[in-house]
Amino acid sequence: MILYFSGTGNSAYAAEKIAKVTGDKIIDLFSRIRGHNYSEIKSGSPWVIVTPTYAWRIPRIVQEWLENSGLVGNKDIYFVMTCGGSIGNAGKYLKELCAAKKLNYLGCAAVLMPENYIAMFTTPAQKEALEIIRQADPVIDKIALEIKNGKAFSQPAVSFQDKRSSGIINTAFYPIFVHAKKFYATDACVSCGKCVNVCPLNNIRLKDGKPIWGKNCTHCMACISRCPTEAIEYGRHSKGLPRYVFPKSNPELK
Incomplete structure (x- = not known):
């Protein structure tokens, strides 16, 4: 059973x-996390957590x-972590x-993928992102075979x-950096509400047609990256940077 969480698609x-390699069932954890759904899940095959x-x-x-969910059945579990650089001592x-x-x-396997953390780092343009993904493909295939x-x-x-x-650093990072205070919408906002729908913590609401962020943010970057008009900014840092979302529709990846 493959369980995954993904903010921008990596x-x-x-x-x-x-x-595709293992033939396992796959579950997107977005709705379970957003809905605080900790109901039991059963699997006859090893658990694979992709995050x-x-x-x-x-x-x-x-x-x-x-921590709060019941994973029953098979007792073996793998973790696969996509990252922009390193997974440290995860x-x-x-x-x-x-x-x-x-x-x-x-065990835990790392897969280097395009950087999406636009709040702090530089996100790649499409050509660079596609090359990083191409290099990641054989790594993912090797991981899949080991799991199989x-x-x-x-x-x-x-x-x-x-x-x-x-x-x-992880302990200090969350209270110091992980908050929504710097998010704001520019006049390019068309009040579509997509940012509200892609937030895994229900932390965004529309007021007078513009998004308002609450205090419960995880910095997944889904709102800023998936905005169709690139109307969301994170302070000054995000200005002029490309918004990265996994380019599923790109023919080069087919």
């Missing part, structure tokens, strides 16, 4: 590619959902999560910086 793409990397660990909203915390849920942790064959992922050496990034 993890959705990886999950779908893995499912983006937020500050060198899985997103806290995914962590919380996993495996340490995933092992702890699996131990608490009495699941057999079979029931093989545990090999784990790379963890550096001091990896431990620091997933530890103290």
Whole structure:
């Protein structure tokens, strides 16, 4: 059973590619996370959790959902994390999560994908993004085959910086940086409400036709990246940067 969460499409793409190889059922966790749905899910095959990397660990909203949800049946579990750079020492915390849920942790694999964190980094133009995706394809295929064959992922050496990034930096990152205060809509907004619909935490509402952000934000970048008129900005940093959403319709990826 493949469970995935994806803000701008990278993890959705990886999950779908893995499912084609393994033949597993695939579930998008968006509605379950948004609706606080922790109802039991049963699988006869190993669990595969595909998720983006937020500050060198899985997103806290995914962590919380996993902690509270009943995953029954098969006890083996894999994690696949898409990232713009590194997953740090994420495996340490995933092992702890699996131990608490009495699941057999079979490792965490990283897949380098186009950067989408427009709040802090530079997002790629389409040509660069397509090249990164092309390079990621054989990595995802290899991961899928290992899952299909029931093989545990090999784990790379963890550096001091990896431990620091997933530890103290992750702990500080959320209260300092993960908030919605800098999001705003320009006059290009057409009041379509897409930002409201793509928010996994119900954190956005329309007031007088313009989006208003609440305090419950996870920085998935779905609202700013999926706005059809690019009307949403994040302070000054996002101005002039390309909005990245996985280019599913691009013929080069077919």
